[in-house]
Amino acid sequence: MDRREFVGRSSLAAFAGLSAPLSRNSFGILEQALLATNKGAESLATDDEFWLEIRKAFVTSPDLIDFDNANTGPTPQPVFSSYTARGQSLRQAPSERFDKMWDQLDTVVRPDLATFLGAKREEVAFTPNATYGLNTVLHGFPLERGDEIIVTNHEYPDMIETVLQRQKREGIVMRVIDVPDPDGNRLALIDRLEKAITPRTKLLLISHVSAWSGEILPVRELVAAARRHNVATLVDAAQSVGTLHVNFRDIDADFVATSLHKGLGAPMGTGALLMKTAHIGKVWPLNPPSWDTTKHPMDLYEWCGTFHMSGYLSTQDALRFQRRLGLERKQARIRFLGDYWQSRVSNLSRVKILTPKHRSRSFGVASIMIDGIPSEKVAKALREKGIIVQDKSGRHSPFKNAVRVSPGIYATTRELDRFIAAIKALGS
Numbered sequence: 001m002d003r004r005e006f007v008g009r010s011s012l013a014a015f016a017g018l019s020a021p022l023s024r025n026s027f028g029i030l031e032q033a034l035l036a037t038n039k040g041a042e043s044l045a046t047d048d049e050f051w052l053e054i055r056k057a058f059v060t061s062p063d064l065i066d067f068d069n070a071n072t073g074p075t076p077q078p079v080f081s082s083y084t085a086r087g088q089s090l091r092q093a094p095s096e097r098f099d100k101m102w103d104q105l106d107t108v109v110r111p112d113l114a115t116f117l118g119a120k121r122e123e124v125a126f127t128p129n130a131t132y133g134l135n136t137v138l139h140g141f142p143l144e145r146g147d148e149i150i151v152t153n154h155e156y157p158d159m160i161e162t163v164l165q166r167q168k169r170e171g172i173v174m175r176v177i178d179v180p181d182p183d184g185n186r187l188a189l190i191d192r193l194e195k196a197i198t199p200r201t202k203l204l205l206i207s208h209v210s211a212w213s214g215e216i217l218p219v220r221e222l223v224a225a226a227r228r229h230n231v232a233t234l235v236d237a238a239q240s241v242g243t244l245h246v247n248f249r250d251i252d253a254d255f256v257a258t259s260l261h262k263g264l265g266a267p268m269g270t271g272a273l274l275m276k277t278a279h280i281g282k283v284w285p286l287n288p289p290s291w292d293t294t295k296h297p298m299d300l301y302e303w304c305g306t307f308h309m310s311g312y313l314s315t316q317d318a319l320r321f322q323r324r325l326g327l328e329r330k331q332a333r334i335r336f337l338g339d340y341w342q343s344r345v346s347n348l349s350r351v352k353i354l355t356p357k358h359r360s361r362s363f364g365v366a367s368i369m370i371d372g373i374p375s376e377k378v379a380k381a382l383r384e385k386g387i388i389v390q391d392k393s394g395r396h397s398p399f400k401n402a403v404r405v406s407p408g409i410y411a412t413t414r415e416l417d418r419f420i421a422a423i424k425a426l427g428s
Contacts, residue, residue: 027078029057030324045332048412054325055410065387065415070214070239070365070406073262079317083267086310101309106296109316113272116319117256118247125273125302126312130238131158132286133257133273134205136301137234138162140284141203145171148201150193154179154210154217156236157396163205173200179210179217179398182356186218190225197229204231208246209239212392212399213355214365214406216244223253232279238262238271242322243330244363248274255279263330266318267311273301331363333409338364341405341416350427354402367392369401370427378403378426385422 033053037044044050058074060066066074075083090097105126114121127133138149138159149163153176166172177192193204204226208219223233233253240246242263248256256274260266275283280297289303345351345368355366370378379391382403392402407416 027057027321027324030054030076030321034324041326041328041332044329045336048414051333051410052412057321058410060410063386065411065418067405067407067411067419068388068390069408070211070262070404071390072268073242073265074408075261075265075267075318076321079265079314079321080267082317083310083314086313090310098307098309101313105309105312109313112316112319113260116322117241117258117272117274118249119274120277122298123248123274123277125275125298125300126308126315127257127271127273127302128269128304128308129261129271130236130257130259131156131271132304133255133271133301134159134234134236135162136273136286137203137255137257137275137283138166138205139286141232141234142282142284143170143172143202146173146200148173148175148198149203149205150175150177150196150201150231151205152177152179152189152207152217153398154212154215155205155207155396156211156238157394159205159236160396175201179215182215182354182361186356186358186361187221189218190221193222193225194229197226197231201229201231204233205236206233207236207239208251209237209244209363209365211236211239212397212402212404213367214239214362214404215355216240216361216363219251219253223251227252239365243327243334245327260315260318264315264318264322266315267308269308270311270315273298275301330409334364334407335359336364337407337411337413337416338362338366340413341407341420342366344420345423345427348424348427351423354399365404365406367399367402367404368423369399369403370423373401373426375399375401375403381426382419382422385418387419387422 057076110124111121114124163174167174175196177196180188206219206222209216219235226233234255235253237246237256237258241258254276258272260270261268285300287304289299293299346353350371352369353366355362375391375393379389382389389403389405392404
């Protein structure tokens with residue numbers, strides 16, 4: 001039995017338009033904005049008028065300023081429209097149309113995402129989010145009692161809980177290395193890793209970008225160091241895909257997991273797990289399918305019951321929007337916005353920026369603290385003014401007091417001025 005026989009679907013159904021790319025008119029706002037300028041990325045970064053035009057391609061709240069884009073990035077309207085159209089067609093005849101969509105996922109979308117991420121199509125599994133992909137490896141990587149997993153103190157808290165569960169249940173050992181302070185040497189983390197590795201160390205979990213502070217960690221160097229000691233590597237790229245350049249071949253990790261609904265702007269509930277082929281079948285899956293996976297080996301790590309097909313298919317539209325807008329333009333804008341607000345609060349005596357400023361370690365997203373005011377109260381006070389940030393002082397946080405600020409590409413300096421004024425009122 002193969003997977004199509006398992007779900008009992010017919011491949012005869014047709015669904016007009018669902019396998020075709022979006023029409024040019026769907027991207028009209030983006031196209032017009034780009035055609036109306038001849039500025040380079042750095043010049044456009046400071047041009048609020050250009051980004052206000054780009055903002056028209058999204059649906060935003062009229063009464064909220066969302067500076068928590070690192071949590072879930074906004075989905076462009078043409079991508080969301082495509083997603084809802086697919087969902088509408090699917091719900092009309094699920095058992096008929098699912099199979100046709102799966103063909104499209106395999107032949108078009110999977111290779112497109114693989115190319116974007118610098119992977120082979122047979123290394124890519126679609127997952128609901130980064131958490132699912134990371135849990136697949138952390139739960140399923142073959143370990144024996146006494147074997148070690150090394151993590152940094154900036155890893156996502158749910159992943160730490162997964163490792164601690166294996167520790168309680170199986171006797172796996174978790175070892176923690178600390179990320180250097182913002183004014184420290186970023187490469188000191190590599191030395192800390194190599195000192196922490198023992199003959200029992202089997203796996204390293206490392207974030208590409210810290211979910212706590214937005215700091216860029218030296219993943220390539222850490223992966224290379226781990227490989228020298230025959231330690232496998234799992235990279236959490238939830239915060240970097242769609243915002244930074246992420247290439248599976250270049251990073252050379254054994255596994256990379258990411259969410260596609262953050263920087264890439266795909267529909268919520270979409271992610272991907274990349275796995276080197278040497279590990280396929282050796283890592284235990286979270287939800288093993290009951291069909292023959294010989295033809296599609298990554299089915300082992302993709303099946304999760306109800307399958308978010310319309311969301312995964314719409315990844316192709318998010319990729320198209322991303323490529324047309326351009327990663328260089330996005331990066332330049334986010335850096336500009338970060339520099340803008342950070343330079344205006346950094347001189348406040350009670351405000352401390354917890355994220356390094358050097359471009360090798362940050363790209364605009366940053367966390368701050370206000371001395372004497374718990375971050376929970378800071379986040380609440382800002383929310384009362386219609387500004388959304390995220391309290392980052394929770395369990396397993398490297399910070400006792402921190403809020404993360406992550407404006408989207410179309411945030412304006414006027415909105416940042418409102419945020420700056422609110423911080424000054426709190427921190428003066």
